[in-house]
Amino acid sequence: MNPTPDTPPEDTAGPVRRVGRRAFLGLVGLGVLGVAVGGRVQSVLSNAAGSGLGGVLPFGNNWRIYTITGNYPLISRDSYRLQVSGLVDHPTTYSLSDLEALPATTLVKTFQCVTGWQVPDVEWKGVRLADLLTAAGVQPGAVGVSFDSYDGADTESLTIDQAHLSDVIVAYEMLGKPITREHGGPVRLYVAPMYGYKSLKWLSAIRVVDRIEPGYWEQNGYPTNGWLDGTTGNTNPRLGLA
Amino acid sequence: MATLDRTSSATADHLLRFDRVQRTAHWLNALLFGALIVTAIPLYFGSLFGLVLPRHTVEQIHLYCGLVLPIPVVVSLLGQWGAQMRRDIRRVSFWTRDEVHWLRRLGRSPLRADKFNPGQKMNTIFVGASIVVMLGTGAILKWFQPFSISIREGATFVHDSLSFLLALVIVGHIIMALTHRDELRSMFLGTVSAQWAARVAPRWFAEQPHDPAP
Structure with missing residues (x-):
């Protein structure tokens, strides 16, 4: 349905540019950069944020609670x-x-x-x-x-x-x-x-x-x-x- | 009413916005994203939620949904049936100066809109790039052994932060869809009315071969 699929859409508002491709590659690059420096960024941010939000937001030094069975066993201190x-x-x-x-x-x-x-x-x-x-x-x-x-x-x-x-x-x-x-x-x-x-x-x-x-x-x-x-x-x- | 076949473009008063390949890819992609979000919540907020399924099972579901996530998009770009998807990707890639200006001014500048407006184009680009980054960082978290602890920390940081951002963008996407019924309908049925196209996507409308004046 597009009669000229191999030419970019023309417009009167000047030449078209591959903004989209640049933005895509830029975002992927940002992700790679984040992997490289993310550990340090995280510790800086979590120090700045303190312990309040740090428990939930991704830059916090928060515990991830793992359980294999899906619940936490309840054992009283007396019966342990x-x-x-x-x-x-x-x-x-x-x-x-x-x-x-x-x-x-x-x-x-x-x-x-x-x-x-x-x-x-x-x-x-x-x-x-x-x-x-x-x-x-x-x-x-x-x-x-x-x-x-x-x-x-x-x-x-x-x-x-x-x-x-x-x-x-x-x-x-x-x-x-x-x-x-x-x-x-x-x-x-x-x-x-x-x-x-x-x-x-x-x-x-x-x-x-x-x-x-x-x-x-x-x-x-x-x-x-x-x-x-x-x-x-x-x-x-x-x-x-x- | 137009047939839903991707080869037949449209009737005189309806234009095909998304062909069957694109719609299938979109809904499979949405299904996988949904499964990823639903499984991500208890994995991330493990301390707040009791798990319905054992953690390992939830992890496996999250892992496999993540691994197959790119498949619908990639397959929709291949071969003969991917022709329209590839054309639309080119539309998303090529921007006029007006479009850049429109995005910078958050929609408050004149624009003779293409098939997709700059906001829709950015959404596509962001989600596309996010799939690549989430897949990469997720793979580092799963197959962590060759990577240093610093790389693992970075991957955790990026995977977690980006998931929050992605969730926001997806919520925005769904709100936009629910408040724009013509666009939403075209993701189910494929077509939009010629009047809609002339009003909302005039540059795309002008390209149409059978072009009745609105």
């Missing part, structure tokens, strides 16, 4: 129990107050998700996983530690050496308060040197096992060793998976 079992001399069950009575460790770190968002300066308090393993008495032949969640779906794993790192804790406080339900409370794992998906929420059981059982996210394609960029856990060959 943590089982330590498997290849150990003394299988143990801890209540929340049992955990709070043990020597506490506090860590302040940037929480970093593998997909690129992060929240700076998050304070965690809890018990070193190494202390719980030592108390239980790890038997020879133990290779990995598997973790179960009260959500009934999430699982995680660490090598026995990773599990003994001093910044791997069973956490019950976040930012000075009990961990909320949506953040995995009352008790969750916090694996500071690795990406967030390794820090399993609503921790229900710690099992010492004779092999590495890849967790939920690893079965969905994430690396089993979730070291943060720049942390070189792999320089110690015992810490990485062969």
Whole structure:
């Protein structure tokens, strides 16, 4: 229906220009630029915006709450129990107050998700996983530690050496308060040197096992060793998976 | 009333604005955008919404809708059936000085409008470029392993910010459609009246081969 499809539409108002193509390429270029500098822009903007809006707008350092099952398990502080079992001399069950009575460790770190968002300066308090393993008495032949969640779906794993790192804790406080339900409370794992998906929420059981059982996210394609960029856990060959 | 066949242009008093290929591509594109928005909301505002489906399922739906998103547009540009779509893309690409001026003055300058006015052209360009950028940044988020954390942060930032902008533009697009019934009708049935074309798109109307004076 256009009689001359190969010539641009003429008009009396001067020569036509390929404004559209330039605008299209310009917008795509802006997107590429945003990927290159977006991380820095985001931190500047979120500092400027403060914590109010930052929780919702895309430039905020906001938590993205992930749940596999679609809801957050509700576990009261009184009924919470943590089982330590498997290849150990003394299988143990801890209540929340049992955990709070043990020597506490506090860590302040940037929480970093593998997909690129992060929240700076998050304070965690809890018990070193190494202390719980030592108390239980790890038997020879133990290779990995598997973790179960009260959500009934999430699982995680660490090598026995990773599990003994001093910044791997069973956490019950976040930012000075009990961990909320949506953040995995009352008790969750916090694996500071690795990406967030390794820090399993609503921790229900710690099992010492004779092999590495890849967790939920690893079965969905994430690396089993979730070291943060720049942390070189792999320089110690015992810490990485062969 | 014109037939809906893309090969038959129109009757004397009706002009074909969107052929069947364009309409199909538009509505498939709209369907995919709708699915992407519906799945994006609980993925982004996970702390505010309980999920109806498990998060992983919602993610998979979002991922696959995103991956197939360009297909309707690309297919509508190909081959013989894409001829009118390609002509319209050229219209969107070529601008007169008047059109640039009209956009700068937000519609408050005289314009002998083409088939699409500069606002409609910018909408097409913005949505088109957004598809490319959202696909690229979404791919970085999904297949993140080769990319540094700084690139992943940038991709998250762009994907999230642009989704907010896109949502605004799409809401505006829908409001414009609902308040412009002739245009909306042509996206369902294909045609507009000659009177409409003479009034709203005079430069396009003047190009028509069978050109009864209005």
